[in-house]
Amino acid sequence: MVSPMPILDDVLGDHRRFLHALQQGLCSHGLPTTLGPMDHVCYRAADQQEYLQLRTTLSRFGECLVEGMIGNRPIITFQLHQPLASPFGPVPCIELAAPKAGKPHWHGLEHGEIVVNSLDRLQQDYPEVPFNTSGLQGPTPELTLSLPPYQVKFHQRSLADTIALEIARGEVVPVPVDYWLKDRP
Template sequence: MPTLDELLGEPRQFLDELEQGLLDHGLPTTLGPMDHICYRAADQQEYLRLRSALARVGDCLVEGMIGNRPIITFQFHHPLASPFGPIPCIELAAPKAGKQHRYGLEHGEIVVGNLTLLQESYPEVPFNTKGLQGPAPELTLALPPYQVKFHQRSLADTIVLEIARGEVIPVPTDYFKDKEI
């Protein structure tokens, strides 16, 4: 069975770069727990391959359509060690049809108590605030080619709420037609 390093392309280096990016902006790594990392698949075949492989190292919390493409979240059997503490989950995103994007590890998300207080405490940090108005308010800090997002609720808790409210849009049964590995 492949290791997480083999599956995800050096998550430790990715996490070290996120840590350094925060420190370069004067942010401590102790703002809150990093509840998940996100990997964007290069194509549908890679999504299916990683979905199958990640099912051996974690339990699926949900798979659904978000932004017109499947996204699945796994809770690791053994949390991923990081400079931010143990990371319990990984989000795997299929590519959006017709869109060019960078594939591989893309972002980490940190849960903080209050987004407004975070902004006020670090006014010199160039947070992107466009996500504050969405259903799950967030701040984003670009650390090219990566980013760190800040939320007030963990992804696992958000998933529980979305399932309870019936908000998960199932992946159409024929979405991966002719794409099985």
């Protein structure tokens, strides 16, 4: 007998509660949910076993756009067959991140990313918001708003578009064949 298809909340936890917490966090800083579309949410796996299990399970809910090494650990992104309903509009993708070796992290749904027209304009329009600007100098500039234990990140390009660009440019770093054979958190 085939086991029934799990629902996404069985896999990720209560994503509605998570998205509501992000909405409340933005509102508490005077930010509307209409700044731009939320293009993805990120789930951080507790360990490599959970990452591998969730990678397999999430493949039932969407198409893999890419899996590669980012920040010295694997990250895979799925384009969902059915976007998540949210206060920010439909969320089309989910990112699954393996833990970074030796670094404590939040386990579970950790952040959502919103695409805005201009990061400079966002800062100008909301100067009182305590954005973390350390990511502005990276290859994909971002602003981050900490909403413990969660975060909202702001980008000017969707993750799906960034992935397509990185694939076209040959910039995706594949996960080493022996990566899962090593002891990791």
